[in-house]
Amino acid sequence: MVDTRVVNSSVMERKAEVKNLDFYYGSAKALKSVSMVVWDRRVTALIGPSGCGKTTLLRCFNRMHDLYPGNRYDGEILLDGVNILEKQIDPIEVRMRVSMVFQRPNPFPKSIYENVAYGLRVQGITEKSSLDEKVEKALQGAALWNEAKDRLKEPAYNLSGGQQQRLCIARAIATEPNIVLFDEPTSALDPIATSSIEELMNELKEQVTILIVTHSMQQAARVSDYTAFMYLGEMVEFNETNLLFNKPADQKTQDYVSGRFG
């Protein structure tokens, strides 16, 4: 049912690979034997109706589930060939390599500068010139430098919602992670802010692998190279975005992308 043999694989590298992943919230099974590939420096979208497990799957990639008791993984997520779900791998190590942008902008109640610098400070970088340089680079990467360069000391809450979300993106890319996870990053934003975030993802994928959960099929079609359709905790179909939307192999995918349920 799941097609992970994708065309053009000659020029592409596998950044991560999910193999037969089951996930449990306590005794409730939220993911059922999910497998997929995340290609290096591409945007991969996870779509599906509410409760299908797409956010659950996304949060497996940075072991966010470890924060709450009772959660259990069974299966593998290989990041550069190493299973990051292994017990002996510290989730902190995983989160330093796989960063995340959340559904609602959640900047820290600190200055713009400190928000971006936090991930670097956590890793022990204290040298001012190095911090300055990386903060500027991240803000430029998040297309926020021009708006923010004269107000780096201002509280992040002075920014608009769209700017705050771009600040969160800057914060997530400042540490130069391998993968950036986006959990419905535009669901709290207006259309103009949404399109600026989508443009940004297009630019970012030249440097970093992106995995995005989205409610909006149009957004998946606009921003992603690959799309995975999930339903009731299962991976129904995974393919190049235009193939999945135009020539879905599975009837459920067909029904979902044509808007028959959702």
Added chain:
Amino acid sequence: MAQAEFSQSNSQSDYLQQIRASVARRELISRLFGLLGLLVISIATLILIALVAQLFVQGLPRLNWKFFTSFPSSDFNEAGILSAWVGSLLVMLTTMVIAVPLGVAAGIYLEEYAPKNWLAALIEINVTNLAGVPSIVYGLLALGLFSTVLNLGESILTAGLTLALLILPIVIVTTREALRAIPSSLREAAYALGASRWQMIWDHILPYSSGSILTGIIIGLSRAIGETAPLITIGALTFIAFLPPSPIQSQFPFISFEWLTAPFTVLPIQMFNWISRPQPEFQVNAAAAGVVLILLTLTLNAFAIYLRYRLRKGVKW
């Protein structure tokens, strides 16, 4: 559902009248409760104001510089509260130094580190209950443990430990509540950047909740400053005509902790002592000391509100 109930009437105007009657009835009940609440709070406030006003009328004329700089004396005109306010200050200082680190650390542990199981639930119930234990029970515990077993005597240290024990539950509970009020989105944001639990707490949760934690500490201290029973139980003296040794010394090492072992009295005990005298003039002294105590408590509370306001101003989510 309401629609179905009312739609039995035939004409539109009947229907409207029924709705209005229903609204009027419910609004009346709502207003009656409002009035009742106003009445109750007015009575409570008036009684409090009357008590404080009476104290001020009686005690305020007695307040002057000399009252603050004199030791207690058998001559009521000479008597002052020097040893009492110095004692209160030193005991509060000791209480704070002991209760704050212990209470905040315990609160952090219980809220952020402790596994959520039956043991944690049991500890939580007990801590909350401890806040309601009568203070004299703490006094008895302190008399046995600190005074006798640890042989600390009737000292400022014993008093500080006792009151610290007394306000520890308050500090723990308010710390936990303050930490719990920080939205999980901020915790997740910190974790997602690779922060360890301690980094998340130290860099984010503690600074964002410091206003509420400080408020809890000050509320605890303002309770401790008025406590009498546990201090009398541990044997605080009611008549002290000397000061504890100064913490600052002229010779090396310049700082001395000898005052910790000194006997002491505090403002409420001084009040208690004067009230139990037969002469009416000592009642005036007691009222004056009461005014000082109330002003101290109000100042502490005002400070707590100010801190909460200041520290909250930059922090919103």
